[in-house]
Structures are given as structure tokens and as C-alpha cells.
Amino acid sequence: MNQNELYPIFLKVAQLNVLIVGGGNVGLEKLTFLLKSSPSANVTVVAPEFHSELVELAKNHSVELIHDVYNSSYLQEKHMVIATTDVVAVNIEVYKDCKERCILVNVADNPPYCDFYMGGIVTKGNIKIAISTNGKSPTLAKRLRQFFEEVIPENIDDLAQNLNAFRKTIKGDFQDKVDTLNTLTKGIINKNQ
Numbered sequence: 001m002n003q004n005e006l007y008p009i010f011l012k013v014a015q016l017n018v019l020i021v022g023g024g025n026v027g028l029e030k031l032t033f034l035l036k037s038s039p040s041a042n043v044t045v046v047a048p049e050f051h052s053e054l055v056e057l058a059k060n061h062s063v064e065l066i067h068d069v070y071n072s073s074y075l076q077e078k079h080m081v082i083a084t085t086d087v088v089a090v091n092i093e094v095y096k097d098c099k100e101r102c103i104l105v106n107v108a109d110n111p112p113y114c115d116f117y118m119g120g121i122v123t124k125g126n127i128k129i130a131i132s133t134n135g136k137s138p139t140l141a142k143r144l145r146q147f148f149e150e151v152i153p154e155n156i157d158d159l160a161q162n163l164n165a166f167r168k169t170i171k172g173d174f175q176d177k178v179d180t181l182n183t184l185t186k187g188i189i190n191k192n193q
């Protein structure tokens, strides 16, 4: 069986500078899911033309739209870049410019030109689950996201909040705390408890 070797991390995108190149259907999709998960994300989109829904979405968030074709000056001070234009050569140019500058880059429709993939994302309060199929089936990532949105209870966040409060009250050294928390939460995964 193939193993997914991607390493997921949870980025504070409000304190990173994200650039999206291209503002069509794919640019809109990537921006929509980015802002759904991270409404305060700090994003710039550069394109000569924008999808009307993307313009609307940008108005209500920290998103700057620049009407221009891509050039490498737009990479200045960017931490990660998503290329979504309909011109393959432009997307590859973005990829190469990013690699030269050690900027993380994703060419949305071209997996070999991705340092990272966007995932399916489930958020319930403080709890967040990211899903990847290793690029094999984005549709399956979407379906799994919908499944987990349905089955994970809304009040899972209460559990996280309560455990956070309790965690602060436990006395003893580090190992005592770990033991107390492990004993208390055993029942979450052990059906026989």
C-alpha cells in the first residue's frame, strides 16, 4: 500500500503573506477554502481579470486585489504562493521564481509543481482536522470533509475547553499531569470503559 508521506502543519496565515496568482475559477476555489478555514488570512491576489465572486469575497476579508499580470516583484515578502492561472507557462514561471527564493509554492492543477497541497478541512471551534489523499482524489478529500463535518459533534469544542481548564488545575510534575489527563480521557477511545 502506498503511504501518504506529506507532513501536515497548521499555519497562522493571519501573520503570513500569501500570494495567489490568477483570479478565475480555481483562484476563487482556493481563496474560498483558505478563508473558510482562516477568515483572517492575509492574502494578495494578482491577475489581469477577477471572477466577480472573488471580488465580493475579497471585500469582506483582508484580501488585496492587484490588477496586473504576474511578475516576480509580486513575490517580495511573500511566505507562500498559489499559482492558478490558465497559462501553464506562467504557473511554471511562478514555481521556478518561488524555488529560487525558497518560498513555498503550490501550482493548483499541477501536483509535481507543488511544495504542499491544500487539504479538505473540518473545523469545530478549536478542533481542526485536515485531510489529504496524497493528491490521488481531491473529490474524496471533499467527501471525507463532509463526512467528518457531519459526524463530529458540535460540542467537541466544549470538551477541549473543559480539558484546557482542567489541565491548568492539575498539580504535580509533568509526568503526573500526563498520567492524570490520560486516565481521565481513556473513555474517549475505549468503548469498554
Ligand SMILES: C[C@@]1(CC(=O)O)c2cc3[nH]c(cc4nc(cc5[nH]c(cc(n2)[C@H]1CCC(=O)O)[C@@](C)(CC(=O)O)[C@@H]5CCC(=O)O)C(CC(=O)O)=C4CCC(=O)O)c(CCC(=O)O)c3CC(=O)O
Binding pocket: 029, 030, 033, 034, 106, 107, 108, 109, 110, 111, 114, 116, 117, 118, 119, 120, 121, 131, 132, 133, 134, 135, 136, 137, 138, 139, 141, 142, 143, 145
Ligand atoms: C493535488 C491538489 C493540489 C492543490 O490544489 O493543493 C489538487 C489538485 C487537483 N484538483 C483537481 C480537481 C478538483 N479539486 C477539487 C477540490 C479540492 N481540491 C483540493 C485539493 C487538491 N487538489 C490537492 C490535493 C489534496 C489531496 O491530497 O487530497 C481540496 C481538497 C482543497 C482546496 O482546494 O482547497 C478541494 C476540496 C475542498 C473541500 O471541499 O473541502 C475537486 C472537487 C470539487 O470541486 O467538487 C476537483 C474536480 C474533481 C476531480 O478532478 O477530482 C485537479 C484536476 C484538474 C483537471 O482535471 O484539470 C487537480 C490536479 C491533478 O490532480 O492533477
Ligand SMILES: NC(=O)C1=CN([C@@H]2O[C@H](COP(=O)(O)OP(=O)(O)OC[C@H]3O[C@@H](n4cnc5c(N)ncnc54)[C@H](O)[C@@H]3O)[C@@H](O)[C@H]2O)C=CC1
Binding pocket: 021, 022, 023, 024, 025, 026, 027, 046, 047, 048, 049, 050, 051, 068, 069, 070, 084, 085, 086, 087, 088, 090, 109
Ligand atoms: N475550472 C476548474 O474548475 C478547473 C480548472 N483547472 C485548470 O486550472 C487552470 C485555471 O482554470 P480557471 O481558474 O478555470 O481559469 P480562468 O480562466 O477562470 O482563470 C484564469 C485566471 O488567470 C489569470 N491570468 C491569466 N494570465 C495571467 C498572468 N500572466 N498573470 C496573472 N494572472 C493571469 C486570468 O486573468 C484569470 O483570472 C486551467 O489550466 C484549467 O485547465 C483545474 C482544475 C479545475
